[in-house]
Amino acid sequence: MVIQGLRAPQTEDILPDKWYNILPDLPEPLPPPRNPDGSIVSPKELEAIFPRSLVEQEISTERWIEIPEELRTIYLELGRPTPLLRARRLEEALGTPAKIYFKYEGVLPTGSHKINTALAQAYYNKLEGTKRLTTETGAGQWGSALALAGAMFGLKVRVYMVRVSYEQKPYRRIVMQTYGAEVVPSPSPYTEAGRRILEQDPDNPGSLGIAISEAIEDALKNPDTKYSLGSVLNHVLLHQTIIGLEAKRQLEALGEYPDVVIGAVGGGSNYAGLAYPFIYDRLRGKSETRFIAVEPRAAPSMTRGEYRYDFGDTAGMTPLLKMHTIGHRFVPPPIHAGGLRYHGVAPTLSILVNNGIVEPVAYRQTEIFEAATFFARTEGIIPAPESAHAVKAAIDAALEAKKRNEKITILFNLSGHGLLDLKGYQDYLEGKLRDAEPEKIDLSYLPKLE
Amino acid sequence: MVIQGLRAPQTEDILPDKWYNILPDLPEPLPPPRNPDGSIVSPKELEAIFPRSLVEQEISTERWIEIPEELRTIYLELGRPTPLLRARRLEEALGTPAKIYFKYEGVLPTGSHKINTALAQAYYNKLEGTKRLTTETGAGQWGSALALAGAMFGLKVRVYMVRVSYEQKPYRRIVMQTYGAEVVPSPSPYTEAGRRILEQDPDNPGSLGIAISEAIEDALKNPDTKYSLGSVLNHVLLHQTIIGLEAKRQLEALGEYPDVVIGAVGGGSNYAGLAYPFIYDRLRGKSETRFIAVEPRAAPSMTRGEYRYDFGDTAGMTPLLKMHTIGHRFVPPPIHAGGLRYHGVAPTLSILVNNGIVEPVAYRQTEIFEAATFFARTEGIIPAPESAHAVKAAIDAALEAKKRNEKITILFNLSGHGLLDLKGYQDYLEGKLRDAEPEKIDLSYLPKLE
Numbered sequence: 001m002v003i004q005g006l007r008a009p010q011t012e013d014i015l016p017d018k019w020y021n022i023l024p025d026l027p028e029p030l031p032p033p034r035n036p037d038g039s040i041v042s043p044k045e046l047e048a049i050f051p052r053s054l055v056e057q058e059i060s061t062e063r064w065i066e067i068p069e070e071l072r073t074i075y076l077e078l079g080r081p082t083p084l085l086r087a088r089r090l091e092e093a094l095g096t097p098a099k100i101y102f103k104y105e106g107v108l109p110t111g112s113h114k115i116n117t118a119l120a121q122a123y124y125n126k127l128e129g130t131k132r133l134t135t136e137t138g139a140g141q142w143g144s145a146l147a148l149a150g151a152m153f154g155l156k157v158r159v160y161m162v163r164v165s166y167e168q169k170p171y172r173r174i175v176m177q178t179y180g181a182e183v184v185p186s187p188s189p190y191t192e193a194g195r196r197i198l199e200q201d202p203d204n205p206g207s208l209g210i211a212i213s214e215a216i217e218d219a220l221k222n223p224d225t226k227y228s229l230g231s232v233l234n235h236v237l238l239h240q241t242i243i244g245l246e247a248k249r250q251l252e253a254l255g256e257y258p259d260v261v262i263g264a265v266g267g268g269s270n271y272a273g274l275a276y277p278f279i280y281d282r283l284r285g286k287s288e289t290r291f292i293a294v295e296p297r298a299a300p301s302m303t304r305g306e307y308r309y310d311f312g313d314t315a316g317m318t319p320l321l322k323m324h325t326i327g328h329r330f331v332p333p334p335i336h337a338g339g340l341r342y343h344g345v346a347p348t349l350s351i352l353v354n355n356g357i358v359e360p361v362a363y364r365q366t367e368i369f370e371a372a373t374f375f376a377r378t379e380g381i382i383p384a385p386e387s388a389h390a391v392k393a394a395i396d397a398a399l400e401a402k403k404r405n406e407k408i409t410i411l412f413n414l415s416g417h418g419l420l421d422l423k424g425y426q427d428y429l430e431g432k433l434r435d436a437e438p439e440k441i442d443l444s445y446l447p448k449l450e
Numbered sequence: 451m452v453i454q455g456l457r458a459p460q461t462e463d464i465l466p467d468k469w470y471n472i473l474p475d476l477p478e479p480l481p482p483p484r485n486p487d488g489s490i491v492s493p494k495e496l497e498a499i500f501p502r503s504l505v506e507q508e509i510s511t512e513r514w515i516e517i518p519e520e521l522r523t524i525y526l527e528l529g530r531p532t533p534l535l536r537a538r539r540l541e542e543a544l545g546t547p548a549k550i551y552f553k554y555e556g557v558l559p560t561g562s563h564k565i566n567t568a569l570a571q572a573y574y575n576k577l578e579g580t581k582r583l584t585t586e587t588g589a590g591q592w593g594s595a596l597a598l599a600g601a602m603f604g605l606k607v608r609v610y611m612v613r614v615s616y617e618q619k620p621y622r623r624i625v626m627q628t629y630g631a632e633v634v635p636s637p638s639p640y641t642e643a644g645r646r647i648l649e650q651d652p653d654n655p656g657s658l659g660i661a662i663s664e665a666i667e668d669a670l671k672n673p674d675t676k677y678s679l680g681s682v683l684n685h686v687l688l689h690q691t692i693i694g695l696e697a698k699r700q701l702e703a704l705g706e707y708p709d710v711v712i713g714a715v716g717g718g719s720n721y722a723g724l725a726y727p728f729i730y731d732r733l734r735g736k737s738e739t740r741f742i743a744v745e746p747r748a749a750p751s752m753t754r755g756e757y758r759y760d761f762g763d764t765a766g767m768t769p770l771l772k773m774h775t776i777g778h779r780f781v782p783p784p785i786h787a788g789g790l791r792y793h794g795v796a797p798t799l800s801i802l803v804n805n806g807i808v809e810p811v812a813y814r815q816t817e818i819f820e821a822a823t824f825f826a827r828t829e830g831i832i833p834a835p836e837s838a839h840a841v842k843a844a845i846d847a848a849l850e851a852k853k854r855n856e857k858i859t860i861l862f863n864l865s866g867h868g869l870l871d872l873k874g875y876q877d878y879l880e881g882k883l884r885d886a887e888p889e890k891i892d893l894s895y896l897p898k899l900e
Contacts, residue, residue, distance in 0.1 A: 006462075006523065006526045006527050007460070007461075007462060007526055009460075009461060010457070010459075010460045010461075011457075011459060011460075011461070012456075012457060073456065076456045076457055077456050077535070077536075077538065077539060077829070077830070078830045079533065079535075079557075083529065085527070085529075086527075088527065089527060089602075107529075107557040109830040109831050109832070110830075111869065148830050151826075151827040151828075151830075152539075152830065170872075170876065171869075171872050174872040174873075174875050174876045174879070175832065175869070175872065177875075177876075177879050178823055178826050178827075178832055178872075178875045178879065179826060179827060180827050373628055376601075376628050376629060377601040377628075377629060377630050378601075379527070380527070380528045380559035380560075380598050380601075380602065381559045382559070382625065382628055419561065419621075419625070419869050419870060420869060422620075422621050422624040422625065422628075423624075425624050425627075425628045426620065426624045426627075429624070429627050429628065
């Protein structure tokens, strides 16, 4: 007999018809976004760069938000529901009594969960007459997702890509171009922000902060253009809850419920995507599930940051958000998990951390790649360096369960594959990987807002 | 309402429990492998490099060969059954009345169908006490699959990788190493064949022919070592029929049966994998399905080759096989679809071509990449350059159906994704892609065997 329950069902009925919005369930109200002078940023101000329906989702207190049928159809076409798999070989290799399940988002066309919100954002923009989207991208994972979403909905997409990545990491750039997006190295001559920098320093390598500034300026100046963001904001996180809602139905089909839910955190979108639908149960007293959020020691916003108002970008162009932050001027060491090199974390996730519902942990990249390589050799999938943080924490939880002889059920989010991030594995295998973490965190320059 | 039937079921019961062996159903008997003197190669001789159970499968006349339960379990764990998807957006973009379905093997961990036979070969080798496998690889797709299969079954794997690829295309090499395989640039100092070449020319860039010679020599000289091949042979093709057997069940669940079945052909394994279970029906008079096999004009074995006895490798180390060939000394122009740069084609497929059951067509790589980019922008998946040949033929069949206003059902094999082959897309997008095809085919040097 073949072992049962290695794959949960992936039928159309697994796909949810509503997203889950955690806002009405948070243990305390979400502090509003503010301007540097302390005034609250109005929805109207946000509509300068986002379409109205996404601004409405951003502040909505509706618990369940319907997923439009056209969008559900495209989710199905592009590979949702994604697999929920049992890592039986990993369990055996660890000799743990724990069961380990993972939700695998890497089967989606751009190789990660990012497409879930990219499609939703493109859909609503299309509906409201937007013709063109701008965004920034570092290594290109988010840019690839938005490029594909633009192709699906007939929207033009311009991606401001950090120049050094544009030149040194051509692969995701080619992916974006194959999907028909315009990719420009940032700083670019297309914006004032870019021109100002290029005048002073024509060889400026760029930064995510500069790219955000350019993408926002472009959206502000062109009436048919809106800006699109890949994490942190509430509407982004709620689009990602499709991951956890699917996982819940899939585990249910296997007769399972997780005792521990694990994910990696950069801005928080893949973590929220998997965890929030399960946190929903815990907030109602219906489960005692533990929630572990994993960040790199190189950018330890949850484990070493403060809960403060800070800008979302390096340049200080965005509204101020109250969140765990190590400061927007902080430049994280160049770890391979580029998607986790972020100074802040989603405001909703920050509140859950403050209230002891989500437990943050931080790991070094050498131990991350060791875990990821072990996972590849047992389960066959090479994890994205970001997702590898979740793999490491899942292995630790399984070993802890072994020590205590507890038959717990672990669920983690394998949010993407690492086929376009192989340099990190090469460095690990050749013994060239180095760890780094900030000595001290300086937040003295942040505005004093409560 | 969400549109129904965009995804066929992927439940465990879709996975077959037997492979289909076409040998007993061929319209004429398969000519035996021969030595250069014309003598027939005995099973005993094949057992020097392959385990007995695979040699038995190679010559078996059993129609259905049981898939061992342990192997079925690993297929499930690594992502089988793979998705069968309807390309509705592509249909709409083409304005065709045809329905287009594709089987997508790219969700498997190494990104293509190759793992299907790699796992089976590793399984039988393990069972018979083999401790170590050798193989050759060009760009690395087959080597990656065998590396992972070795990791799954605790076998050491040494991959002889063509030196120029080893140095210039590090990505798949890192994949193999991440899975724990030993990858050596070929020509290597580990074999007589390699040393002989290195003595004359220390900078020899290598070739697939040299790498095969080294891998076979290594297996012959080490008693615990066997050799593993990724296409052409009957046991390899029959392992791949899992693709078509799944597709049949999945289409049945949607109430469909294909009028046209399309796939790309290098050695023939992904094509046979999808098509043979449907050819089974046609050979019984139960369908009139058309079968289209697509090759590159740069290596036109089926469309311009002759049906002759020829070696499987450039160096002439393998037995002679009767097949469509453009000659083992032919060096195809350097197209991006490296997996289709092969001078021959599987002997069983050759017989089906001879009997008019399979219709071969050949395309230029510029039109291949044009079709693949169109597919990426409509369906979201960037095809491997090899698989893109099937995409092009499916589009042509759909346009033909449009012209005749025929509501036919098209099925093709999207055997892999192109995320590790982005250079071809870059060249296409930048207008740098060039076509090339042989002016004439010279087979005068082939042995005269009937």
